[in-house]
Amino acid sequence: MWKILLLISLLPTVAAVVGRKWLFERVVKEFVGHETNRTGREVAVALLKESGKAAQVAIVEKRKPGVSLEPPQLELSKELSEAKDVVSLGQVAALTGQAMVAAEQPDLIKWRQWVLRFSWAFPIFTFVVVAFALVVAKLGAAWAIVSVLGALGLASSLSLASVLIEVEGAKLAQNMLDRSRVLPRSDDEEEVGRCCRAFAFRRVVPGAVEWMFGDPGKKGED
Numbered sequence: 001m002w003k004i005l006l007l008i009s010l011l012p013t014v015a016a017v018v019g020r021k022w023l024f025e026r027v028v029k030e031f032v033g034h035e036t037n038r039t040g041r042e043v044a045v046a047l048l049k050e051s052g053k054a055a056q057v058a059i060v061e062k063r064k065p066g067v068s069l070e071p072p073q074l075e076l077s078k079e080l081s082e083a084k085d086v087v088s089l090g091q092v093a094a095l096t097g098q099a100m101v102a103a104e105q106p107d108l109i110k111w112r113q114w115v116l117r118f119s120w121a122f123p124i125f126t127f128v129v130v131a132f133a134l135v136v137a138k139l140g141a142a143w144a145i146v147s148v149l150g151a152l153g154l155a156s157s158l159s160l161a162s163v164l165i166e167v168e169g170a171k172l173a174q175n176m177l178d179r180s181r182v183l184p185r186s187d188d189e190e191e192v193g194r195c196c197r198a199f200a201f202r203r204v205v206p207g208a209v210e211w212m213f214g215d216p217g218k219k220g221e222d
Contacts, residue, residue, distance in 0.1 A: 006145065012156035038084065038089070044059055050180040057103050093174070094195075119207045156205065
């Protein structure tokens, strides 16, 4: 019985890892080192203006990039705001797409953010509980492994389901990218668009294991 549960628990996590590797890391590595003549902030401003949401979404500088709600804000780090490389602009475009979604359907972004927090906390909490149970000899090793992987599988399933929100945001951003022509070179536009779509899958794996992956957007990263 525990072997069947182990297999069921593993499947969503394996799917999430494969999705990240194939849809995010593979694409981003292809464009590391490619430069453009526009900054991240210029791209974000152009996309929001083209979408008609420049008045609804403020761009603020924060240490950690992201999207906040009530009111919707696009948060860019100083590095992303000033960056001109294709990979960084793809990340900016993806975040801008999420901010567009936040302006129209904040509940979707709120749910996605809850899933991201859950995918960090629940597997770790389960691991701590299981470790304690093992110490006091209340749980067998096989069931301990199944319990931890089951928690990870649940987090992976929710991440896989909710990542569609980021995918939708990336599609919106790419559409605005095509219409705004903020990047005068068509090659740059295509590459940033591909990176934008790829960044939608960056956090498809649970946060509890995401730290194990390197940053494929850095030069020299294998």
